[in-house]
Amino acid sequence: TMISKKMAKAINAQINREFYSAFLYLAMANDAMDKGFKGASNWFTIQFKEEQEHAMKFAAYLQDQGAKVELAALAAPKTEWKDLLAMFQEALSHEKKVTAWICEINDLAIAEKDYATQNMLRWFIDEQVEEEASATDAIWMLEMSAGSKGALFMADKTLGKRKDD
Numbered sequence: 001t002m003i004s005k006k007m008a009k010a011i012n013a014q015i016n017r018e019f020y021s022a023f024l025y026l027a028m029a030n031d032a033m034d035k036g037f038k039g040a041s042n043w044f045t046i047q048f049k050e051e052q053e054h055a056m057k058f059a060a061y062l063q064d065q066g067a068k069v070e071l072a073a074l075a076a077p078k079t080e081w082k083d084l085l086a087m088f089q090e091a092l093s094h095e096k097k098v099t100a101w102i103c104e105i106n107d108l109a110i111a112e113k114d115y116a117t118q119n120m121l122r123w124f125i126d127e128q129v130e131e132e133a134s135a136t137d138a139i140w141m142l143e144m145s146a147g148s149k150g151a152l153f154m155a156d157k158t159l160g161k162r163k164d165d
């Protein structure tokens, strides 16, 4: 392989985190549906799919480098949140953790003078800016609708407009 064993291990750990992210967002999609918010449930279902794509992108990179993909157990996500705002706040704090993990892998790639992995990670570093921005937009919208059922209904409709990219 062209990448170190240590790097393969770090990327495998990230694959697990991306699948955990998928699982977390699917749990949020289910809770949103249970609470009657079909739009938010759609938003989180699309996010669930995106996270699986992230995991598969890392997996394809490992395989291109001749390293083995090794899956591990996923922790069980929560199944209930106070409200939509609490879900998106947790989504944002989760994405900040993901950003930090990706930066750690990038630090390792720099230390190892592993230019191929640095290039691969560039896409994820850009993607994390989007991930944090879209959760922040939803938080802003939900904070603006606090206390108004009509505004919350409209916010859910807006979240329902998110399409698979």
Ligand code: FEO
Residues within 6 Å of the ligand: 018, 021, 050, 051, 054, 095, 098, 131
């Ligand atoms: Fe895979 Fe939400 O970052």
